[in-house]
Amino acid sequence: MNTVFIQGASRGIGFSLINELIGRNIFVIASCRNIKNEKLNSLPKSHLKLIELDLLNDKHIENFGMEFSQAIQGKLMLSHVSMAGVLIPEKSMKQVSYASINESFKVNCISPFLIVKETIPFMLQTVKSPSSNLKPTCVYISAKVGSISENNQLGGWYSYRSSKAAGNMLWKTLSCELGPKGISCFSVHPGNNIFLLRFGFVDTDMTRAYHKNIPQEKVQSSSEAANRLANLILNNNSRDLNGKFFDLQNKEFILW
Numbered sequence: 001m002n003t004v005f006i007q008g009a010s011r012g013i014g015f016s017l018i019n020e021l022i023g024r025n026i027f028v029i030a031s032c033r034n035i036k037n038e039k040l041n042s043l044p045k046s047h048l049k050l051i052e053l054d055l056l057n058d059k060h061i062e063n064f065g066m067e068f069s070q071a072i073q074g075k076l077m078l079s080h081v082s083m084a085g086v087l088i089p090e091k092s093m094k095q096v097s098y099a100s101i102n103e104s105f106k107v108n109c110i111s112p113f114l115i116v117k118e119t120i121p122f123m124l125q126t127v128k129s130p131s132s133n134l135k136p137t138c139v140y141i142s143a144k145v146g147s148i149s150e151n152n153q154l155g156g157w158y159s160y161r162s163s164k165a166a167g168n169m170l171w172k173t174l175s176c177e178l179g180p181k182g183i184s185c186f187s188v189h190p191g192n193n194i195f196l197l198r199f200g201f202v203d204t205d206m207t208r209a210y211h212k213n214i215p216q217e218k219v220q221s222s223s224e225a226a227n228r229l230a231n232l233i234l235n236n237n238s239r240d241l242n243g244k245f246f247d248l249q250n251k252e253f254i255l256w
């Protein structure tokens, strides 16, 4: 069975993506902070292996490589999806603290990069495998508000915006190193952008407070976002996306 790793899968889009992939007969390795999470543990063990990973815990990050190599057990790795994120909604610079910016950078870019370093060797093995013509994908779930070009009106969300912009740069740099080796590395904005100054939402715990006045039909569900994401990461042609920042719903590139 081919394998996808989802870093950050306890709820929201990550949890919906596990369900979507299991439904397509993919083996999922998923990381989460609480390994006893009931919803995750109710999913079929034949298709899911959990790894405990708190992105703020240095010990977890240190142990991750060993745990991942035990979990994958020689299966072909199709994709790494870096999903976990934290949004601390500072409205002005006065609300930015060392704690808020430090947590945002650790969870949204520094730790995800240290983790992806550990799974890349397995995707390189997939590329070299004589029995496969697969092109693995290495996906950073970013946010449109991490675009520097688009940040012209509202401002705010200093820690979130800047940590997503930094994550974009890390993945863009990965694309230069790994694209030529057959791994497609790119950033994705999972929300839609029909409304609200082009910054769209998927309905999850992270966004519920921000779309309460938006008509429900204009807000994407996490299952819809997961379905689109699964199509994207399992599509062998996604090589075109290497080094790009992609709007999942509108299928257009976002300016950095």
Ligand SMILES: NC(=O)c1ccc[n+]([C@@H]2O[C@H](COP(=O)([O-])OP(=O)(O)OC[C@H]3O[C@@H](n4cnc5c(N)ncnc54)[C@H](OP(=O)(O)O)[C@@H]3O)[C@@H](O)[C@H]2O)c1
Pocket (backbone or CB within 6 Å): 008, 009, 010, 011, 012, 013, 014, 032, 033, 034, 053, 054, 055, 056, 083, 084, 085, 086, 107, 141, 142, 143, 144, 189, 190, 191, 200, 201, 202, 203, 204, 205, 206, 207
């Ligand atoms: N929803 C949207 O419209 C939207 C738009 C743009 C970008 N995004 C991005 O999409 C991704 C998923 O967001 P979502 O909407 O599904 O958010 P969500 O429902 O709030 O889920 C956030 C996920 O991140 C995990 N997480 C937070 N801190 C962590 C830490 N220290 N270590 C490990 N995991 C941690 C959470 O785990 P716990 O359950 O343990 O807290 C949870 O699985 C995020 O990167 C977000 O920035 C979402």
